[in-house]
Amino acid sequence: AQKVTQAQTEISVVEKEDVTLDCxxxxxxxxxxxxxxxxxxxxxxxxxxxxxxxxxxxxxxxRYSWNFQKSTSSFNFTITASQVVDSAVYxxxxxxxxxxTYKYIFGTGTRxxxxx
Amino acid sequence: SAVISQKPSRDICQRGxxxxxxxxxxxxxxxMFWYRQQPGQSLTLIATANQGSExxxxxxxxxxxxxxSRPNLTFSTLTVSNMSxxxxxxxxxxxxxxxxxxxxxxxxxSVL
Numbered sequence: 001a002q003k004v005t006q007a008q009t010e011i012s013v014v015e016k017e018d019v020t021l022d023c024x025x026x027x028x029x030x031x032x033x034x035x036x037x038x039x040x041x042x043x044x045x046x047x048x049x050x051x052x053x054x055x056x057x058x059x060x061x062x063r064y065s066w067n068f069q070k071s072t073s074s075f076n077f078t079i080t081a082s083q084v085v086d087s088a089v090y091x092x093x094x095x096x097x098x099x100x101t102y103k104y105i106f107g108t109g110t111r112x113x114x115x116x
Numbered sequence: 117s118a119v120i121s122q123k124p125s126r127d128i129c130q131r132g133x134x135x136x137x138x139x140x141x142x143x144x145x146x147x148m149f150w151y152r153q154q155p156g157q158s159l160t161l162i163a164t165a166n167q168g169s170e171x172x173x174x175x176x177x178x179x180x181x182x183x184x185s186r187p188n189l190t191f192s193t194l195t196v197s198n199m200s201x202x203x204x205x206x207x208x209x210x211x212x213x214x215x216x217x218x219x220x221x222x223x224x225x226s227v228l
Contacts, residue, residue: 042221043221043224045210095214095215095217101147102213103161103164104159106158106160109158
């Protein structure tokens with residue numbers, strides 16, 4: 001069955017430290033998408049990044065970077081020089097095609113606290 | 117991208133009552149999704165709502181408890197019926213497909 005595991009429940013770092021959020025997934029599909037979403041205290045889910053299963057190229061966007069490795073079924077997210085505004089819950093998700101529609105499987109989330 | 121508006125943003129309700137949550141999208145979309153996020157938990161899909169057909173419910177969710185309407189391509193409602201304190205959650209509406217989903221800000225529901 002499809003599954004997304006975020007083993008880190010909560011991480012605390014001091015501002016300007018680098019932090020990596022882990023995500024491991026399971027799927028039988030050969031074509032799939034992986035995502036990271038940010039959920040600040042306001043509650044809205046903010047889309048950060050998407051990767052399809054055929055694109056293992058890592059990506060950097062400002063202080064954010066993502067490492068996708070199919071060999072280990074991992075899609076990790078690194079924040080460089082963390083800031084207090086990065087404090088939020090981060091969700092990793094996998095989309096699966098199913099009977100003409102799509103279902104997103106979310107991990108349990110990692111709460112990141114960045115301390116000033 | 118899509119802009120999604122949810123109403124109400126939060127509510128406090130009494131046990132045994134019902135609440136209808138509205139979701140409005142700024143563009144026409146085929147599929148709309150309703151999720152529940154219990155306190156401190158991840159998101160769980162309640163149902164998928166396509167215009168012109170009955171919603172498809174996930175295991176553990178039933179139409180009598182969570183009736184959904186989808187009258188057109190930009191609007192949907194989710195009703196939480198006969199509420200109990202266990203229904204206290206954030207309910208989120210989303211739109212999209214395989215390669216992206218956009219979410220509303222959610223409705224924070226507390227049931228006393």
